[in-house]
Amino acid sequence: MQRNNLSEYLELQHAVRTLQIELQNEDAVQQQMREQIAGLHNRLKASFAEYWPPLRERQVE
């Protein structure tokens, strides 16, 4: 009974460690994507600034 508990504990521990690594990997992927999104967002803002005049000028017109 005790030995079964220990083997179950070791299996669970291994599973927990695997999940921890998956979580770390997912964090790394998200970090990369957030950086890409920030870059695209900046490019988008720059494109808007190029195609449309600033809001203040449009209000004056």
Added chain:
Amino acid sequence: MKVADAQKDQTALQGLIRIFENMIVQAVEATASTAFEPLMVIDMRFGMFAAFIISLRADGTVYGIPRPLEVEEAHQIPATRLRTPMCAYRKKKTQNWIVCSEGRLKEKVSEPEFEVVESVLDYGLTLPENDRLTFVRLWHAFLGRLTSTDSGQDYNRVIFVVDNGDVVPIIEQSIPLVGEKIDKSKGDSKWQSALVVCIDATLDISGFAFLNTPRDLQVSQGLYLLLRGESSAVEAAFEDSQFSYASMQSIALSKYHKIAVVGIITPAVIPQNTLYFPNEDQFQNACLTGYLHWWLQIDGRRVEELRQRYILLEQQLATKKKETEGLVGLLNRLKTVLQHINQQ
């Protein structure tokens, strides 16, 4: 009686003795194998590093064999230590840490091109979440030194013992990365499946010195007496897997299952139910080995706690994956919008 008859009897007696001896050995082995597998213990309590193998004597009692660590002493002299502070240094902008003594560390502190670490685990706690690799390298420098003379044949499991719960996660997270580097096995490393045991400084484990054979662990309750100095008598009561302690004013020796004596006198004959520890160090070792031995009899509560942790992590991972899906969607939409704008 004729001489030939006497020789026959003698031979028969020797045969019987051999059979009897064999039976005893088998009985001891059977007892031992149901509850004990040799362990490599890395004890990192009190800011020190010590390693030893816990194994079994033929009589079923547990004992520890020290596993020394080679460190760099002052003036770059290599030395082997059974217990050493967890110091290390490296040349700045390099990756290789060198495990060293306090003396060597003091020499390196004044040299600006070197980075020094007084306590590996404390340093690990100061590192940001995304810089686990630095700790892994530092950690590997320590454990690698230990296993340079280690074939890994004399133990089945590895246990790390710490006295600060904060360092448990960093050790657990680094084990998968360090483990396979140490024994160079893929997927089935003893180090990767290592257990981390936290013995808080407030936890009194002195009673566990009594649980020093596999048979002792089969008991569910026991009453023990600890004599640890000329005027100190402590009663250790073991019940429901827990110890409780009480100071004794008057002692009735007959009511105790076992009595432990720590270094007061050297008894000429040690009574059968008495454990004698010549000094405090040997007693502390017995406490730790007994505690670890008991700890390995994992109870249902600990399994349940770990299962809850697993469920929580599973939920966190599911949430994180949904977040990632959302981010993928956002990224694709932004790319599409930008493509449209660029085409116009």
